[in-house]
Amino acid sequence: MNVRDRVTELRRVPAGCLTPHPLNWRTHPQGQRAAMQAVLGELGYAAALVARELPDGSLQLIDGHLRAEVTPDASVPVLLVDLDDLEAAKLLATHDSIAALAGVDRESLDELLGRVETESPELQAVFDGLAAQANPTGVDVPANLPDLDIPETYQVVVDCRDEAEQFEVYQAMREEGRKCRVLTL
Template sequence: MKYRDRVKELRRVRAGDLKPHPKNWRTHSRFQRDVLKGVLADVGIADALLVRELADGTLQIVDGHLRASTTPSDEVPVLVLDLNDEEAEKVLLTHDPLASLAGIDEAMLADLLNTTQPASEPIGELFAKLRRELDAENQKLAPPPEVEIPVSYQIVIEVSDEQQQEQMYERFRGEGLRCRVLTL
């Protein structure tokens, strides 16, 4: 199947000139903002914002609101998409959640965490969070500890009603046997 290419062009524009989408539902914590600033300081801009051109010629953000608000005076790369209102809303609704559906190659993640040095405290905190999540996932997958169950010999006797159950229980207890009442 051939898919439509909705990317019209790559432009570089001042982030502060971009219009946020009025239905942007994503919020950003201080921690996420700090991590983004750390990545920008350490690596720089490594991704384009997704925008669409409105009828008046302004560019509306579909994805990249945090990057735009973090770097309002900087020129940033944007991919101008050919989307109508409904399509822009679908991308707004699915872009980040789709990425969050990716699985984790735990060995690869552990290797990256062991070989990559964070350049700032927020990035170090992100790495520590990833390590904790990886450790928690590994704890869930760890086999339960071996439990040794001592040998015991038991008899289950089926009786007709609760009264007979009580009578048999008292009788066997009276004979010095360890008994438990079981109702199924």
């Protein structure tokens, strides 16, 4: 596969000077804003926003809208990319979406969350949410469960009008020598 490098430069610019992409489809509820402000407050900028330069010289955001919104007076790192309108739209549609397809390695996530600390209730809520997503049932299942050899069985389920018909069908099948059980769902 021939992969092109579309990054042309890294530039630091005031976040308030960046133009949001008109097709940005992500919304940012207050809880997410508070968590972003908390992580930026604790760590600062550790990743660049992504933008492209428009013909008038302005910079149009493709990724990083929330970071720019919550720190409008900050000078932020921006990766400039040479994408046209259609390519920028494609990146906008796929950038976060592909990241959201990732799975979860529960053991690694548990170890990671055991190492991070925060005094921010907003970030703690993010960490708690990650832990809950990794184990939505709340039941700890051992990672090394043995493979079970479950033999195939062939069954028939018969819907009956009522309990009396269920008993009649059961009796008839037993008289034929069938092994059967009565279930009520």
